[in-house]
Each structure stands twice: as structure tokens, then as C-alpha cells.
Amino acid sequence: AAGAGDALSRLAADASSARSAVTTSATAGIRALVMSVGGVAILCYLSPQLAGATLLLVPPVAVGGRTFGRRVRLAQRDVQDKLAEASSASEWALGSLRTVRALGCERIEEDKYTQRLGSAYRAGVGVWLQQAVFEGGLSLAANASIVVVLGLGANQVLSGAMTAGELTSLLLYSANVGFSIGNLSTVYADAMKAAGATSRIFDIIDADAADTATTLSAEEAAASAALPKKKGGMVEQLMTPPALPSLLPAAREGSISEASYFVDSAAEPFVEFDQVHFRYPSRTETPILRGLDMPVPQGAFVSICGASGSGKSTIASLLMRLYDPDAGSVRIRGTSLRDVDTRALRERVTLVPQETALFSGTIRDNITYGAGRYASDEEQLAFAAELAGVEAFTGHLPKGMATAVGDKGVQLSGGQRQRIAVARAILRRPRVLLLDEATAALDLQSEARVNAALRRLQQDAGTTIISIAHRPSTIRAADEVIVLEHGRVAQRGGYDSLLADADSALNRLLRNRT
Ligand SMILES: Nc1ncnc2c1ncn2[C@@H]1O[C@H](COP(=O)(O)OP(=O)(O)OP(=O)(O)O)[C@@H](O)[C@H]1O
Numbered sequence: 094a095a096g097a098g099d100a101l102s103r104l105a106a107d108a109s110s111a112r113s114a115v116t117t118s119a120t121a122g123i124r125a126l127v128m129s130v131g132g133v134a135i136l137c138y139l140s141p142q143l144a145g146a147t148l149l150l151v152p153p154v155a156v157g158g159r160t161f162g163r164r165v166r167l168a169q170r171d172v173q174d175k176l177a178e179a180s181s182a183s184e185w186a187l188g189s190l191r192t193v194r195a196l197g198c199e200r201i202e203e204d205k206y207t208q209r210l211g212s213a214y215r216a217g218v219g220v221w222l223q224q225a226v227f228e229g230g231l232s233l234a235a236n237a238s239i240v241v242v243l244g245l246g247a248n249q250v251l252s253g254a255m256t257a258g259e260l261t262s263l264l265l266y267s268a269n270v271g272f273s274i275g276n277l278s279t280v281y282a283d284a285m286k287a288a289g290a291t292s293r294i295f296d297i298i299d300a301d302a303a304d305t306a307t308t309l310s311a312e313e314a315a316a317s318a319a320l321p322k323k324k325g326g327m328v329e330q331l332m333t334p335p336a337l338p339s340l341l342p343a344a345r346e347g348s349i350s351e352a353s354y355f356v357d358s359a360a361e362p363f364v365e366f367d368q369v370h371f372r373y374p375s376r377t378e379t380p381i382l383r384g385l386d387m388p389v390p391q392g393a394f395v396s397i398c399g400a401s402g403s404g405k406s407t408i409a410s411l412l413m414r415l416y417d418p419d420a421g422s423v424r425i426r427g428t429s430l431r432d433v434d435t436r437a438l439r440e441r442v443t444l445v446p447q448e449t450a451l452f453s454g455t456i457r458d459n460i461t462y463g464a465g466r467y468a469s470d471e472e473q474l475a476f477a478a479e480l481a482g483v484e485a486f487t488g489h490l491p492k493g494m495a496t497a498v499g500d501k502g503v504q505l506s507g508g509q510r511q512r513i514a515v516a517r518a519i520l521r522r523p524r525v526l527l528l529d530e531a532t533a534a535l536d537l538q539s540e541a542r543v544n545a546a547l548r549r550l551q552q553d554a555g556t557t558i559i560s561i562a563h564r565p566s567t568i569r570a571a572d573e574v575i576v577l578e579h580g581r582v583a584q585r586g587g588y589d590s591l592l593a594d595a596d597s598a599l600n601r602l603l604r605n606r607t
């Protein structure tokens with residue numbers, strides 16, 4: 094799966110490699126060719142016998158050059174591949190910085206990059222070593238041919254068949270021929286190196302554009318054809334997910350050690366925004382939050398709504414500690430986030446962001462990304478996939494969870510990406526789950542499934558759920574609605590009671606939208 098980063102780095106590195114091959118190597122090659130042919134002609138004219146001795150050099154150099162050339166071509170291709178992998182890893186990580194940081198996966202990404210760069214480096218050293226050995230061998234052969242000419246020529250001078258002057262000019266020519274043949278081989282090796290590099294360019298150019306685009310849609314067509322058959326008793330199916338292992342043995346086991354950290358009386362605020370003021374560092378003239386007070390009890394299921402741009406995603410960023418507030422504090426269990434280890438925080442608080450960042454890899458890779466101790470637990474994985482409704486579409490794909498998602502998930506629909514992000518969050522078994530429009534791209538039926546899953550997470554695992562939402566169906570799924578206005582909480586309460594009051598901030602919001 095070649096990603097954009099992969100393709101970009103290939104093009105840049107490969108094109109420069111091809112350019113140097115064409116410019117420097119081509120001229121050097123032509124010069125070496127002319128000099129070898131001309132030198133051999135003059136040698137033959139001066140002394141056919143000694144010319145023959147010099148030409149003995151040709152077969153071993155030709156054979157060595159061919160073998161070596163092939164190896165360099167393959168090795169160089171390998172180097173180029175590995176460089177491309179390294180840069181696509183960094184490109185994804187930098188492009189999805191929020192996701193990587195929110196999931197606490199900085200180290201994973203750093204290690205991935207370092208490791209890939211390391212293997213590119215080792216492959217590169219391999220190429221240079223081979224080249225050094227080959228070029229060393231060439232000089233040796235060229236020098237050996239001079240020694241042979243010198244030996245044979247000295248005999249002829251002693252026997253009077255040749256003058257010392259003739260021998261000197263012969264030597265000069267044979268040295269010239271020897272080195273020109275050597276140069277010719279080096280140029281050949283360079284050309285092979287370039288061929289290794291440029292074969293990647295042609296891979297890109299020749300790649301059948303339709304090829305990558307159609308793989309999944311064909312599978313999906315099959316999937317949607319299969320769907321209607323499953324429809325019977327839709328509502329029951331939605332509200333009572335098929336018998337699943339009741340919540341999570343591992344979670345219960347984990348909660349013993351987490352108890353000391355998180356035990357809390359439900360009455361006390363668990364997550365608390367206290368007089369929080371915030372402006373983005375890049376736009377300090379615009380206050381976003383202006384004295385936000387927002388206590389959320391442990392195990393609550395609340396939704397936050399407000400006009401677009403009212404600061405909902407900002408609240409999520411502050412809770413993940415992607416930023417610190419300018420004034421006031423954000424606390425979990427009474428401890429300011431400034432005093433909490435960010436890693437520990439992001440292990441316990443999981444954000445499903447508004448824009449889901451997937452990386453190229455399989456659906457399974459994407460769900461288990463950053464899942465720590467649950468990453469290799471098949472039962473937990475299947476459970477998370479089922480709850481988030483991932484299973485509902487992977488079940489119809491021939492490769493199931495092993496289906497590749499394409500660069501940044503382009504081979505999936507927005508809703509499918511969201512379901513993967515929700516499954517990823519569920520698998521991490523967070524204490525606080527933040528959803529930023531996480532079901533906005535789902536149809537109502539799929540959304541109802543996810544909402545039912547969230548409800549189970551809240552009830553069985555005691556997860557505190559904060560869901561940022563626009564849609565009434567999502568807002569209503571929570572126990573309590575928090576309405577933001579002007580950087581503060583304008584109102585909070587049950588959905589139905591807020592809706593009943595015609596002047597409520599919620600009604601104002603819903604009216605303004607349409
Ligand atoms: N990184 C940033 N730097 C500067 N300003 C930002 C940044 N991110 C958001 N903003 C601004 O902060 C305000 C609040 O943004 P935020 O993303 O929190 O809104 P939102 O309530 O989530 O909106 P939406 O419903 O459209 O997602 C907006 O006016 C936005 O332009």
C-alpha cells in the first residue's frame with residue numbers, strides 16, 4: 094500500500110538519482126567508451142601481443158560488473174523502499190499529530206520512524222560496501238594489467254625487439270585502457286543503481302489508478318447486496334446487541350488497581366472545568382472559552398452542544414491536555430491536569446476526534462493502534478468491533494478485519510472510518526470517553542447501535558462519557574445536555590425538559606440551525 098508520503102519521497106529521491114545517472118554518468122560513460130576503444134586500437138597497432146595481454150582484463154571485469162550491477166540495482170531499490178517507508182511513517186504521524194498525541198502514541202511513532210530509518214541506513218551502507226569492493230577490485234585488475242604489460246615488454250626490450258621509448262608509450266596507453274574499462278564498469282554500476290531507483294518511478298507511473306480505487310467498492314457492493322437479508326427484527330437487533338460476553342474480564346481485573354486512582358463518589362465532579370479561560374496561542378485576540386464552569390460526575394453520560402465554532406472541540410483538546418488553559422483549571426478527580434502525567438492521562442481519557450485519522454494498514458491494525466494491553470486480545474477486539482458496528486461491515490468483506498484501509502483510510506466511507514475510531518476507543522477501555530461528533534457520518538440505525546454500545550460501556554464499565562454533538566439523535570442519547578454559548582455553559586439539563594421550554598438555549602440552538 095503506497096501512501097502519499099511513500100509516493101512523494103519516491104518521486105523526490107528517485108528522480109534525483111535518475112538525474113545524476115543521466116547527466117554525470119552518461120558523459121563519463123561515453124568518454125570512457127571512446128578512450129577504451131581508441132586505446133585498444135593504438136595498442137593493437139603498436140604491439141598486438143601486448144594489446145592481447147591488456148584485453149585479458151575485459152572478461153573478468155565484464156562478468157564482475159554484470160553480477161555486481163544486478164546486486165546493486167536490487168540493493169538500491171531496497172534502500173529506496175525503506176526510505177519511502179520511513180518518510181511515509183513520519184508523514185502520517187505529522188499529519189495526524191492530534192490523533193497520535195491524544196492516543197499517547199508518540200513513542201510508537203518515534204520508534205517506527207527510527208527503526209525504518211535505521212534499516213534504510215543499513216541497506217545504504219550495504220550498497221556502498223559492495224560498491225567499494227567492486228571498485229577496489231577494478232583498480233586491482235587495472236594495475237595488474239600494467240604489471241603484465243611491463244613484464245612482457247621488459248623482456249622484449251631486453252631481447253631488442255622493442256625500444257624503451259616504445260615500451261613507455263605502450264605502458265601509458267595500456268594504463269589508459271585499463272582505467273577506462275574500469276570507469277566503464279563504474280558507470281555501469283551507477284546506471285544500475287539509478288535503474289534500481291527509477292524502477293520505483295515507473296511503478297508509480299504504471300500503477301493502474303482504477304486498481305486501487307475499485308478493490309473495496311466491489312467488495313462493498315457485495316456487502317450491501319448481502320445486507321438486506323440481515324434486516325429482520327431490526328429494532329430488537331439494534332437495541333439488544335447479539336449476545337456478547339458480558340463486559341470484559343480484563344476491565345474488571347484492571348479496575349482493582351485503578352480503584353485507588355479513580356474511586357469516587359458519584360456526587361463529586363469527576364471531570365471538572367473550573368473558570369476556564371482559553372484562547373489559541375496562534376490567535377490570541379479571540380477568546381474561545383470565557384469562564385467555563387463544567388463539572389461532570391463520574392460515570393455520567395453527557396452531551397455538549399453549541400453553535401459551530403463555539404469551542405466544543407476546544408474543550409476536548411483541553412481535556413486531552415493538548416493545550417493548557419490561560420486561566421482557571423481543568424481537573425480530573427480534583428487533580429489539575431497540569432499535575433497529571435500526560436501519558437497516564439491519555440491512557441485513561443480517550444478522544445474520538447472529529448476528523449478520524451487512520452493510517453494505511455488493515456482495519457485490525459487501525460483498531461488496535463495504541464491499545465496497549467488489549468492490542469493482542471482477540472476476544473476484546475471482536476467485542477469492540479461488534480459494539481462499534483465495525484463487524485457489521487467487515488463481516489461482508491472477503492478479508493474481514495484484514496482488509497487494507499488505504500492511505501489515511503481513503504478506501505473506507507466516512508462512517509466506516511468513524512466506526513473504526515469508536516472501536517479503537519472502546520478497545521482502550523478508557524475511564525473517560527470523549528466523542529467529538531463521532532457518529533455524525535453514521536446513518537441513524539448505525540448511530541443507534543453505537544449509542545447502545547456507549548450506554549453499555551457507561552453502565553457495565555463505569556465509563557464517563559462526554560459526547561460532543563450537533564444532531565438531536567446524538568444529543569438525546571445522553572442523560573444530560575450541556576449547551577455552550579459565548580464560551581460558557583448557557584444551560585444544562587435533561588433533553589426533554591430543555592426541549593419543552595421554548596426559550597431554552599437548546600431550542601435557540603436548534604432553531605438557529607434550520
Ligand atoms: N488550532 C487553532 N488555532 C486557532 N484557532 C482555532 C484553532 N482551532 C480552533 N480555533 C478556533 O476556535 C473556535 C472554536 O473552535 P472549535 O473547534 O472548538 O469549535 P467547535 O465548537 O468544535 O465547532 P464545530 O461544531 O464546527 O466543530 C473557532 O472559532 C475556531 O476558528
Ligand SMILES: [Mg+2]
Pocket residue numbers: 405406407447529
Ligand atoms: Mg468541533
